[in-house]
Amino acid sequence: MIDALITALNGANVGLDMAKRAVSARDQRLIETAMDDMTDKLRLAYAAALEAAQDALKLAQEARALDQRVAALERETEQLKAKAQDRERYRLVQLGRGSFAYGLKEVEPQGEPLHYCCQACMDKGQKVVLQAGGGYGSLQCPACKAQVWSPEMATAAAEGMDRLTRSLRP
Template sequence: MYTEIVAAIQSTKTAIDLVKSANGLSNYSELLTAVTTVQIKLTDAIASELASQEKQAALTERVRELEKQLAEIEGWNTQIQRYSLFQFPTGALAYGLKQGRENEEPMHYLCVSCVDKKQKSTLQPHGRFLKCTVCKIDITTQSAQALNLNRNGGWMSR
């Protein structure tokens, strides 16, 4: 952009010099050529300036998008650091809230598949399962026998 403006200014100087040295109409065609050159160079400079402004606006927008993405990633990392992978007696896995990181929230688990997709889905209890309402999967947290044991207070005592 600056190159074009400098070139336009130099052409203007040439045109002014021609006017100064003009002793009649003999230099008219040279002068006209010089003025036309100045006009073309100024037009180029303006076009270049406009393109530069567009480029700058696009870059500013890109920076804003990246800052937003970065803030989202940082926010996600902060949230997910409160959880650790937990294995239920059935072998099923879920992310459980770490001790001391509750922030006044009740104990809960997050769906592993959803966390892998950077989605926070709190598993809802559903009998001996924990259900993910996002990916519609059931995580078996207790074996059927353990559930009977808990419900009836004794081993298969129903």
């Protein structure tokens, strides 16, 4: 009987161990399933965070590009304002029959000397000072090669040549 009791107890013990293992295996499966679910959710969260970081980086790059564009436009605006302000200092004058140039509105005693700018170049946005050339009383644009003639300049040039010639005589 004691043997039967020991055998029964051993059988119950084996049954209990098997039940524990079954419960443990079931719990392990539940834990593994929960861990897999959690891993999947973390993976999705990381992917969403990565996508958000990439979007934020892209937006930051676009904002930087826009800031650079704004700065370039501000510089261009300042240059255009300076050009317009400089152009306001000039007016279109007729130097001779059919000869026009831009001349200073006011000549400052200690400022830049009296000069004329090429009308064609100035109308294109370039300030080009006409230079003597092409004959007496003629001014030429070094950029577009246009020539401007004035009878007053021809007379002044002739008078200047006469003075030069007289000063060179012995």
